[in-house]
Amino acid sequence: xxxxxxxxxxxxxxxxxxxxxxxxxxxxxxxxxxxxxxxxxxxxxxxxxxxxxxxxxxxxxxxxxxxxxxxxxxxxxxxxxxxxxxxxxxxxxxxxxxxxxxxxxxxxxxxxxxxxxxxxxxxxxxxxxxxxxxxxxxxxxxxxxxxxxxxxxxxxxxxxxxxxxxxxxxxxxxxxxxxxxxxxxxxxxxxxxxxxxxxxxxxxxxxxxxxxxxxxxxxxxxxxxxxxxxxxxxxxxxxxxxxxxxxxxxxxxxxxxxxxxxxxxxxxxxxxxxxxxxxxxxxxxxxxxxxxxxxxxxxxxxxxxxxxxxxxxxxxxxxxxxxxxxxxxxxxxxxxxxxxxxxxxxxxxxxxxxxxxxxxxxxxxxxxxxxxxxxxxxxx
Ligand SMILES: Cc1cc2nc3c(=O)[nH]c(=O)nc-3n(C[C@H](O)[C@H](O)[C@H](O)COP(=O)(O)OP(=O)(O)OC[C@H]3O[C@@H](n4cnc5c(N)ncnc54)[C@H](O)[C@@H]3O)c2cc1C
Numbered sequence: 001x002x003x004x005x006x007x008x009x010x011x012x013x014x015x016x017x018x019x020x021x022x023x024x025x026x027x028x029x030x031x032x033x034x035x036x037x038x039x040x041x042x043x044x045x046x047x048x049x050x051x052x053x054x055x056x057x058x059x060x061x062x063x064x065x066x067x068x069x070x071x072x073x074x075x076x077x078x079x080x081x082x083x084x085x086x087x088x089x090x091x092x093x094x095x096x097x098x099x100x101x102x103x104x105x106x107x108x109x110x111x112x113x114x115x116x117x118x119x120x121x122x123x124x125x126x127x128x129x130x131x132x133x134x135x136x137x138x139x140x141x142x143x144x145x146x147x148x149x150x151x152x153x154x155x156x157x158x159x160x161x162x163x164x165x166x167x168x169x170x171x172x173x174x175x176x177x178x179x180x181x182x183x184x185x186x187x188x189x190x191x192x193x194x195x196x197x198x199x200x201x202x203x204x205x206x207x208x209x210x211x212x213x214x215x216x217x218x219x220x221x222x223x224x225x226x227x228x229x230x231x232x233x234x235x236x237x238x239x240x241x242x243x244x245x246x247x248x249x250x251x252x253x254x255x256x257x258x259x260x261x262x263x264x265x266x267x268x269x270x271x272x273x274x275x276x277x278x279x280x281x282x283x284x285x286x287x288x289x290x291x292x293x294x295x296x297x298x299x300x301x302x303x304x305x306x307x308x309x310x311x312x313x314x315x316x317x318x319x320x321x322x323x324x325x326x327x328x329x330x331x332x333x334x335x336x337x338x339x340x341x342x343x344x345x346x347x348x349x350x351x352x353x354x355x356x357x358x359x360x361x362x363x364x365x366x367x368x369x370x371x372x373x374x375x376x377x378x379x380x
Pocket of ligand 1 (some may be wrong): 062064065066087088089090091092093094095096097120121122123124125126143144145146147148151152153154155156157158159160161190255272275276277294295297298301311312313334347370
């Protein structure tokens with residue numbers, strides 16, 4: 001029995017007294033906990049349901065996760081006179097992995113005498129690569145088609161979690177060890193930057209589920225989720241049998257990108273807005289070293305046909321400071337609710353190979369309906 005379950009049982013017994021009555025109530029653990037009486041494992045505050053309905057939707061967005069089933073690419077190659085360092089293909093985990101993957105990419109420059117570099121792309125990978133290169137003494141120019149606020153990185157939900165980074169059946173052991181390394185470095189870096197300046201904070205994560213067995217969610221990073229536990233029937237207010245709990249980081253993409261861009265300028269960096277059509281155009285740049293941080297752009301620029309878009313659709317509601325937790329799961333297909341300071345958002349689609357850019361009304365209706373059900377046991 002977990003510490004949480006022991007405390008729950010003790011609190012129940014204390015509240016109702018000992019004897020036959022206590023025994024009968026403590027035995028009724030299959031009754032769903034009502035939201036009003038639910039004691040949160042790591043917070044002393046009451047727990048409310050987010051106010052989710054069609055009338056409160058402020059905006060819907062669509063983004064294409066730069067997904068590569070065999071896993072993201074970090075490697076260098078010599079092309080003519082230039083060295084190109086690749087850092088792309090992070091699927092649904094680019095915000096999570098950015099510092100670690102970029103550290104691996106910058107490691108590719110060890111021993112080089114050059115000190116001028118062109119970073120292509122101004123999403124999380126381009127910006128964090130650029131900052132780490134500056135710290136290592138490089139003069140950095142970012143060339144990008146889109147400024148940070150117009151990138152896929154700015155569409156991301158922003159939870160720290162290695163979700164949809166690869167297909168474990170297709171990725172190699174070498175990739176898995178690269179992922180393990182990148183995840184740990186990145187986790188360390190994000191925790192170092194925690195706080196309002198970078199838009200990073202720790203929050204309770206609830207994962208309603210009907211499965212009591214171990215799952216792949218935290219997988220190789222299980223130890224990076226403090227307070228991980230599972231609540232059984234009657235011990236949580238969600239509409240599923242079980243609920244996994246843990247703490248994780250919320251990284252607000254807008255704040256994070258703005259702050260890293262500011263740091264980049266402050267350290268003397270320059271951004272040039274420019275779109276490249278092919279590799280040859282890139283190789284004509286003056287800088288001897290190029291970092292390819294173009295996300296989905298790597299498909300066209302470097303002919304990587306393993307890169308596929310995984311369409312995601314987010315529904316934004318006004319922010320609600322009373323919702324101080326996140327949820328993932330609880331129904332069919334990638335459902336999640338993230339409460340951020342700029343918006344409260346719902347997500348629920350991951351569609352590999354779908355290039356369409358419009359939100360789908362059927363999906364919006366489904367995601368709203370499923371979340372209304374998930375939170376129906378909590379007071380609003
Ligand atoms: C709906 C959704 C939810 C997500 N949620 C999360 C989450 O909760 N947690 C998480 O960790 N990740 C999440 N992600 C994934 C994350 O957004 C991506 O993995 C990440 O943004 C990839 O960053 P990037 O810098 O590689 O690519 P991008 O942000 O796409 O940046 C690519 C850059 O390259 C430039 N570029 C491309 N082609 C060219 C060209 N030809 N010439 C010049 N410049 C070019 C672009 O202009 C841009 O500046 C989510 C993604 C989506 C869509």
